[in-house]
Amino acid sequence: MKKTILNVEHLNKVFKSGDKTMVILHEVSFAIEEGSACAIVGPSGSGKTTLIAICAGLERPTQGAVLLNGTAMHSATEEELSRVRNHFVGFVFQSFQLLPSLTALENVMVPAEIRGQNHARSRAQDLLRQVGLGARTHHYPIQLSGGEQQRVAIARAFMNRPRILFADEPTGNLDTETAREIVRLIFQLNAETGTTLILVTHDRELTQQANRVISLKGGRVLSDTRKEIGIPHVANA
Ligand SMILES: Nc1ncnc2c1ncn2[C@@H]1O[C@H](COP(=O)(O)OP(=O)(O)OP(=O)(O)O)[C@@H](O)[C@H]1O
Numbered sequence: 672m673k674k675t676i677l678n679v680e681h682l683n684k685v686f687k688s689g690d691k692t693m694v695i696l697h698e699v700s701f702a703i704e705e706g707s708a709c710a711i712v713g714p715s716g717s718g719k720t721t722l723i724a725i726c727a728g729l730e731r732p733t734q735g736a737v738l739l740n741g742t743a744m745h746s747a748t749e750e751e752l753s754r755v756r757n758h759f760v761g762f763v764f765q766s767f768q769l770l771p772s773l774t775a776l777e778n779v780m781v782p783a784e785i786r787g788q789n790h791a792r793s794r795a796q797d798l799l800r801q802v803g804l805g806a807r808t809h810h811y812p813i814q815l816s817g818g819e820q821q822r823v824a825i826a827r828a829f830m831n832r833p834r835i836l837f838a839d840e841p842t843g844n845l846d847t848e849t850a851r852e853i854v855r856l857i858f859q860l861n862a863e864t865g866t867t868l869i870l871v872t873h874d875r876e877l878t879q880q881a882n883r884v885i886s887l888k889g890g891r892v893l894s895d896t897r898k899e900i901g902i903p904h905v906a907n908a
């Protein structure tokens with residue numbers, strides 16, 4: 672039995688606007704084994720981004736528990752959260768969130784330098800080479816295509832050798848060829864480093880390569896399929 676790296680228990684997220692309350696996540700529970708690749712799928716607005724933001728410690732749940740590598744993220748202090756994020760977590764945002772005033776190399780390198788990581792420049796250069804951007808390190812985001820910016824964001828997410836990578840539609844808005852390249856890259860990094868992957872995606876190819884597919888609808892887990900077993904486990908039906 673492999674170690675569980677992420678444990679989500681009875682997660683609820685409610686947003687209040689005025690006197691209206693919106694239930695965004697409802698009693699979401701699952702456990703993810705270390706080294707596995709999990710796709711999170713579901714229609715727009717079903718709560719995918721909110722879910723992984725809470726799992727990665729970028730947002731707080733209203734109720735429920737998130738244990739990431741043993742840390743109780745739901746009750747951790749801001750200091751603990753940033754320590755866990757800096758040491759264990761990589762995050763690729765739906766919008767790439769590159770800093771426009773920094774070059775590709777600086778975008779990958781600077782957050783690591785701020786964390787006090789050694790050899791940030793040479794590691795950033797290596798990663799940019801791995802994502803096929805060795806010749807683009809001194810370009811600014813505005814000088815890069817969407818797919819290239821996405822690859823810079825992926826290189827940045829791998830800087831701290833994360834134990835777990837959360838990626839929000841890493842192949843969204845990319846052409847088939849570039850999307851395939853990004854998928855290959857993410858799974859290669861997963862195979863080489865044992866990084867657990869949590870991928871929000873609409874990409875069928877990406878979903879096929881995952882060994883776990885969690886499907887959300889209206890903030891609930893609609894289905895949770897483990898491919899090793901091959902039998903869908905239907906939750907909250
Ligand atoms: N800060 C917020 N305040 C109020 N409502 C929010 C907030 N963030 C998200 N929501 C709402 O929560 C719901 C789920 O949003 P979320 O971004 O998690 O969906 P998603 O599944 O990632 O959708 P998409 O596929 O379009 O990215 C949406 O209805 C959204 O409007």
Ligand SMILES: [Mg+2]
Pocket residue numbers: 719720721765839
């Ligand atoms: Mg989203």
